Each structure stands twice: as C-alpha cells, then as structure tokens.
Amino acid sequence: MRTRIVLALSGVVVVLLGTPTPAWAHNSLRAATPAQNATLTTAPTQITLDFQQRIDPAFTTIVVTDASSRRIAATDPVVTGATGTARLTETLPNGSYLVAYRVVSADGHPVQGSYPFTVADPTAPQVAPPTPAPAAAAAPDDRRWTWLAVAAGTLATLAGLVVVTLIGRRRRARPAR
Template identity: 35%
Template sequence: MTAALLRSTRLRSALSRIAIVSAGIAALLVLGVSAPASAHDELLGSTPSADEKLASSPASVVLTYSAAIMPEGAKVVVWDADGKDWTSGDPVIDTNTLTVPLDSSMPDAGYLVEWRVVSSDGHPISGKIPFAIGDAAPLQSVTSAPEATDDASSVVPLVVGGIVIVVVVVAVIAVVVVRRRATPPTRD
C-alpha cells in the first residue's frame, strides 16, 4: 500500500510539473508573439505621391514601407473614375518596396491607388493614394470599383495556435507515459 501511495504521489507531482511548464510555455508564446503587434508597419512614401499632378503617365507605382512586407496577399489597384484598373502586372516586392507596372496608355485623368499588404508583423495594412495626370483633379474615391477582397489574413494567430496545440499534445503524451510507468503490473 505504501508503494502504491508513493507512486500516486509521484504521478500527481509529475502531472503538476507538466501542467505548470505547459501553461508557462503557452503564456510566454502568447505574450511574446503579441507584443510586436502594438506598432504596425506603415507606408513611408509613394511614387506618385498623394495628390501629385503628373505631366505624363507613370510607368509604375512604387510604395515604400517602414519594414519588410510579405509577398502573400500584396494587392495594388490603380482605379480611374469609371472603375477601370490600370495596373498591367503583378506587384514586385523587394524587402520594403513594392512596385507595380502601369498601362502606358493612361489618359489625362484623376486616379486612385488602393493598396493592401501584409506587414512584417503579420497584420494587413492598407491605404489609398490619389493622383492625377494632366490638368485633372486627383481622384479621392471610386464609386463603381469592385470591392477589394480580403485574401490574406494574419498568420500570427495560426502560428500561436499551432504551437499551443503542439504543447497540449506533448503534455497529453507525457501524462500517458507517466501513468503507464506509475501503474503497478497486474498479476493474473
């Protein structure tokens, strides 16, 4: 009876340690990953710049951010007043700079750049940049443009969730192993 009580006490002690360590790891992961999200990256500048009036059609739109951006989910659209997109290719990302080529036949008119990227902390950021070619006024909004889709989401919750799942699975396996070792062999 004393040996069984000793094994039971060891089991409870081992399970308590596993639970405490698992909770500590989970807390560190959640706190450690959440801290950088308080200050998101931002757009530092663009070419063309906001409300700029250009003499001729630009070859591209260049957006510069405060930190590296992720290629997943990068989206740039250059609308005219009729809702036509004047981009002529996919965005190209070089660390913290995004460049998208434009159709060279853009007429004198107002335009609106709508952009959306996933910042270095895993959160999506977006904005609008009005500009014009010729004597037109920069376009402040587009009423006939289709709604942009939210095709990229934050990866941070997925990473944290995956790590928490792994910690829980390891804790369950440890409990099973400790219980098997603590159970006395049965005699038939």
C-alpha cells in the first residue's frame, strides 16, 4: 500500500517536472516585420514586433543597427497592446542589419532579444568601392621620401660603425692589468 502511494507520488513529480513551461507563462516575440533572417528586396520603413502579451509602452525599446554597429535613426516605438512599431527615419542602403529589442510585458517580466535581416534591393544604386588614388601622381613624392629614408639609414649605419670602431681601438689601446 505504502509502496503504491510512493510510486503514485513520484509519478506526479515526474509529470510536474517533465512538463515543459507553457508558452503563456512568459512573454516572448511572436512575430516580426521584417522577419528574422529575412532578405528584403525593398528597404523596410518600419520595424513591427508582435509579442504574446501586452507590453508596457514606457519600457519598450527597438533599436536597429547596421553592419558597422551604427544606430539607424528611428522614432520612439509606438505601442498598441502587444505590438511595438518603430518607424525608420532614414533609408536603409543594401546591407545587413540587427534589430535589438527590450520590452517589459504585462506580467512585469523583461523580454529582450535581437535578430538580423538583410536589405538586398537589386534596383538600389551600387555603392562604388573607394577609388584608389592615381598611382602616377603620388609616385614622385613617395620615391623622394624613400630615397631620403635610405640615405638617412645609410648615414646612421656608417655613424654607428665609426663609433664601434673607435670604442674597439680605445679598448685595445688600454694597458692590460
């Protein structure tokens, strides 16, 4: 009898521990526009994040940064229920971006995370690689400085040799004790 009760109780414990935390227990991101890891052929003008619970407008932060961690200009997020929207006030050129968010949900729990997306607009003007300075124009000056450096180096070496030689002579000239 006792064994049966113990077995039944341990069964309950196993069920309680084994049950995964229900999705509604804590808030989390439900959907996002642009979507996570999306590659967009048109630059987005806003970021919309849908959470599973209402979020507190006073503690909602949505930040977009580019590949060099520069923050993209955006409005403060507008919160409606479980949705936060930040409007981007600059046009995103082609490249990869990171959306970082931090919200406080109705139950008081902070939720934060980040995800990347990519803008690849085929009609966007191609960013030209930086044009190297014409080699011919820079060469004469560079060459002059190179020769000066070589001459200075040679002089320094010669001076060093002279000093070493003089010291050596003086040592040899000293009478042995």
